[in-house]
Amino acid sequence: MASLQGEALDILAFGEPLMEFAETERQGEALYLPGFGGDTSNAAIAAARMGARVGYFTAVGSDAFGQGFLDLWDRENVDRSSVKVMPGARTGVYVISYGPQGHQFSYYRAGSAASLVTPADLPLDVIASAKILHVSGISQAISTTAADACFAAIRHAKAAGATVSYDTNLRLSLWPLDRARAVIHGAVALSDIARPGLDDAQQLTGLDRAEDICDFYLGLGCRIVALTLGKEGAMVAIPGERQVIPSKKVDAVDASGAGDAFGGAFLAEWLRSRNPFAAAEFANAAAALSTRGKGAVAPLPRRADVEAFLRA
Numbered sequence: 001m002a003s004l005q006g007e008a009l010d011i012l013a014f015g016e017p018l019m020e021f022a023e024t025e026r027q028g029e030a031l032y033l034p035g036f037g038g039d040t041s042n043a044a045i046a047a048a049r050m051g052a053r054v055g056y057f058t059a060v061g062s063d064a065f066g067q068g069f070l071d072l073w074d075r076e077n078v079d080r081s082s083v084k085v086m087p088g089a090r091t092g093v094y095v096i097s098y099g100p101q102g103h104q105f106s107y108y109r110a111g112s113a114a115s116l117v118t119p120a121d122l123p124l125d126v127i128a129s130a131k132i133l134h135v136s137g138i139s140q141a142i143s144t145t146a147a148d149a150c151f152a153a154i155r156h157a158k159a160a161g162a163t164v165s166y167d168t169n170l171r172l173s174l175w176p177l178d179r180a181r182a183v184i185h186g187a188v189a190l191s192d193i194a195r196p197g198l199d200d201a202q203q204l205t206g207l208d209r210a211e212d213i214c215d216f217y218l219g220l221g222c223r224i225v226a227l228t229l230g231k232e233g234a235m236v237a238i239p240g241e242r243q244v245i246p247s248k249k250v251d252a253v254d255a256s257g258a259g260d261a262f263g264g265a266f267l268a269e270w271l272r273s274r275n276p277f278a279a280a281e282f283a284n285a286a287a288a289l290s291t292r293g294k295g296a297v298a299p300l301p302r303r304a305d306v307e308a309f310l311r312a
C-alpha cells in the first residue's frame, strides 16, 4: 500500500533507512543476515505494528536496496507516498557485529540518497497534517542539508500545531560531540517529546543521574521526556512528575533497534491514552520483545504480542 488514501497520519517520521547486514555464523563461518534498519524507519514500523497510521519521508537510491525499502514500507502499512527516489544515488548500508560490549555498527552511508535531502524536498502538506513529526539526531547527523531539512520540518510541524518527537540517538562516528550537542539540543528545544537514551544523554549533557537529565530536557522546553535506561527500563518525566517504569525481562538475543521499538510503540500508545507513564510501560514491553531476534525490524512485535505479554 503506497498511500493511506488521503487519511491524515498519526505519525510522520523523517530520517535515513539503512539496509542491514547482521553478523551471524554457520558452521564456524561468518555470515551476514540481510535486514532493514535506520532508526526513524524502525520507529515508524514499530508504531505501524502497534496500529498507528504512519508515514515515512526520506530519499532512497534508485537501487535494489531502495526498492527493498519501498516494498518493506508497503508490507508494513507505512505510507511512503512522499519518499523520493533519487536517480543515480545509493541507499545506505550498515553492518551489525557483536562483541563483549554488545552490538557495534559499521556504516557505508556517506553520500547516500537520504543525506542529499534538502529543505526544498520536504513534503510540507504531509508534515502539516500529521499529528506527530518524529525525527532524530541521526536524521541530522548525516549531512548539513539533512540537518537543515530537519529544522525546517520541525518548524513547519510546530507552526501547524503538530507534536514534535525527537530521539537524540547520538552517533559519534557521524559527527563530533560538540557539533552533535549543539544541533541536537537546538532541535530538542523546539520539540515536545524528548527521547534520549541514558548513555547518549550522559555524553550530550555532561550529567550523570537520570533525574538530572530529565530535568535538563524539561528545562529546554519539552513537555515529556522519555529517557530509556537500557535493562533498567525508562524514566518518564513531565513538569512536576517523574516515574521510573521498570523493564520487562526476556531472553535477549540482540538489542539493535530496541530504542526505536520503544520510541515507535511509545508514540503509538501515547496518541491513544495521552498518558506518557502508561505509554512507557507498553513501550518497555515492545522493546523487550524486540530483543528476542537479530536485527532491527524483523523481531519488532505487533500490538497483540505486546498486549499478551503484558497480561502474562
Ligand SMILES: O=C(O)C(=O)C[C@H](O)[C@H](O)COP(=O)(O)O
Binding pocket: 018, 036, 037, 038, 039, 040, 042, 094, 105, 138, 169, 171, 255, 256, 257, 258, 259, 260, 261, 296
Ligand atoms: O545507526 C544508525 O544510523 C541506524 O539507524 C541503524 C540502526 O537501525 C539504529 O541505530 C538502531 O537504533 P537503536 O534502537 O538505538 O539500537
